[in-house]
């Protein structure tokens with residue numbers, strides 16, 4: 001058997017949701033640059049779920065549905081308040097929260113198209129409320145109830161901080177959500193598809209996907225980038241820090257990609273947002289350090305930054321706690337996970353590859369008293 005390490009280059013599904021061809025990313029055929037410039041996150045959610053842009057009325061309908069379904073079951077708020085989760089990573093809390101949402105949904109096990117679409121809305125609506133409620137409760141603050149008159153991006157920041165964000169913050173956060181929404185068969189989306197291809201329920205697929213996104217080689221890299229920037233501390237320390245990592249063949253978080261060779265097309269948007277936000281918030285050093293790291297890594301290793309690299313300083317400048325960076329990725333990627341889960345159900349076959357056995361041959365059972 002020929003093994004493709006890490007399944008590199010293996011085409012394991014067909015999809016009409018997003019594509020990466022020659023370093024160009026599209027959602028349903030629309031280029032990411034156009035979407036980043038013009039689209040609201042709600043439009044992107046509709047696009048991914050229905051494979052077409054919404055009319056004004058369809059968009060209003062989806063926006064209203066997301067707002068109406070954003071409240072969390074009271075039992076989940078009670079759990080967050082009564083459990084000491086201060087030392088738990090928010091991605092672990094979110095993974096558990098996703099399972100809990102399934103337990104509170106009386107339709108969790110229903111598999112018809114209509115019930116699954118209703119779950120899609122509930123999932124996208126509630127994941128924001130969950131992440132922000134957890135963030136406040138662990139700091140001893142009351143959760144802030146979602147508002148029906150705010151955009152998805154604005155509502156997230158409002159529930160996080162208890163204040164409606166200014167236009168600049170809303171725009172930046174919306175763009176970040178749009179850029180992270182879907183990405184073909186990345187590890188967490190593949191995980192979700194593998195899970196639901198057994199005809200398991202949507203909450204199980206989502207919990208599996210959250211677990212996969214958490215790792216530092218995938219979504220967890222954005223928090224890793226900020227940790228690195230904090231460790232470096234000042235612009236003059238960048239060179240020595242990065243050189244030491246490269247000399248010791250250590251990975252630099254936020255660089256490299258399995259599919260892109262010439263560079264991640266999302267990174268330039270986040271780079272520009274980082275430049276602007278770091279300037280406006282009076283913290284230009286984070287952008288300056290990031291730019292210097294990029295120059296060194298691309299010059300010496302020819303490895304370009306990925307989506308996680310500049311998103312770190314963007315979220316930092318929006319005043320977001322560093323361990324919430326990956327949960328925010330999950331909030332956005334829920335739109336893509338849900339789209340892929342629904343697509344998998346539409347034309348399902350269990351996903352079951354083979355392994356090349358390399359263990360010992362011709363072994364036999366030895367009674368326990370005879371084992372050395």
Ligand SMILES: CC(=O)SCCNC(=O)CCNC(=O)[C@H](O)C(C)(C)COP(=O)(O)OP(=O)(O)OC[C@H]1O[C@@H](n2cnc3c(N)ncnc32)[C@H](O)[C@@H]1OP(=O)(O)O
Pocket residue numbers: 006216217218219221250251252253254255256257258259301303306307308
């Ligand atoms: C949203 C996302 O998931 S984007 C990715 C987020 N992850 C990160 O930023 C973590 C850092 N990056 C990485 O670990 C990798 O580039 C991955 C996981 C993204 C891709 O992994 P793979 O496709 O398996 O590439 P692989 O790890 O084999 O790298 C190929 C070569 O580039 C090097 N390389 C890749 N990424 C990096 C990096 N970030 N820093 C230093 N060297 C790197 C590897 O050491 C390897 O070198 P070698 O051939 O001399 O051994």
Ligand SMILES: O=C([O-])CC(=O)C(=O)O
Pocket residue numbers: 182183185186187258259306307
């Ligand atoms: O596609 C991948 O392998 C990882 C990635 O960039 C994403 O999930 O956004």
